[in-house]
Every structure is written in C-alpha cells, then in structure tokens.
Amino acid sequence: MYLTGEKKQEMFAKHGKSAQDTGSAEGQIALFTFRINHLTEHLKQNKKDHSTRRALIKLVGKRRSLLDYLIKKDIERYRAIIKELKLRK
Template sequence: MVKNSLISILKQKEKEENSGSVEFQVFIFTSKIRKLTSHLELHKRDFLSQRGLRIILGKRQRLLTYLSKKKKTRYTKLMDQLDIREPKIR
C-alpha cells in the first residue's frame, strides 16, 4: 500500500515537472532512507552507510520542519502519504 502511494506521488510529480519541490525532495530522501535501512539490516557494521543515513535523515528533517512552518496542510498530507512518524519534540 505504501509502495503504491509512493509510486502515485512520483508519477504526479513527474507530470508537474517540479523536481525541486519540497514534497518531491522528501519523497526521494524517504526512498533512499528505506533502501539504506534494509541494507543496514544485513550489514550491521557498515559505518559509512550509517553515516550517510544520518546525513539524509537530517536533510529530510530540515525539509519537513520548513514545510510544517510554511504550509501545515501540505505537511500533514505528505506525512500521511509517506507514512512518516511525527518527530519527537525536545
């Protein structure tokens, strides 16, 4: 189900030809994160991949905070579509 929604989002964004939008960037980062986490389940001691995962997570988090401050409705819609949890507030 999640995979189908991701594919539909990707096709919609390709039609708009707006690959620089925040939603599209978050989608790309989310797909990279899922790929890296599945890789790290097999290779637990791959520290360079762990570092890359942390970098991508930080970039996605910054984009999501930007989107939540600017457009709250787009933020909540994106969080529901990509099945991402809300960040912990410190």
C-alpha cells in the same frame, strides 16, 4: 541500480507537482524517504558498514529540515505528505 531515472520521475509525478518539478519539497521528501528505507534494509544485513550509516544519518537530517520547512510554510502540505508517506504512526 536501485533508483533509476524512471523511478525518480514516477515519484516526482506522484508526490510533486509534475515529473519535471524536482525541486518541490514533497518530491524531495518522497525521494529521501525511498533512499532512507533502502539504506535501512542494507544496514540490517551489514551492521558494520559505517559509511552507509553516516550517509543514512545525513539523509534523515535533510528530510527533517525539509519537513520543518513545510511546517513553517504550509501545515496542510506537511500533513498531506506525512499521511501519504506514512512517516508517523
């Protein structure tokens, strides 16, 4: 499997407050970004996989709503996560 429990804990420890803090917006955004990148690579090879395309679009929407939440709550946390994950060019 491409995403193991250890990999998730590592992401939450790096981007969230701790490895057990799976509810922080930064940790969830990092997890969604990892999954989005994985699905994007999959779709480059399998162009007709429409169920994966739908899942990718749903993930992008979830990440966008979390980013919108961070903009409203704390703009500095938003800027930090954007810079850390390199979501903007």
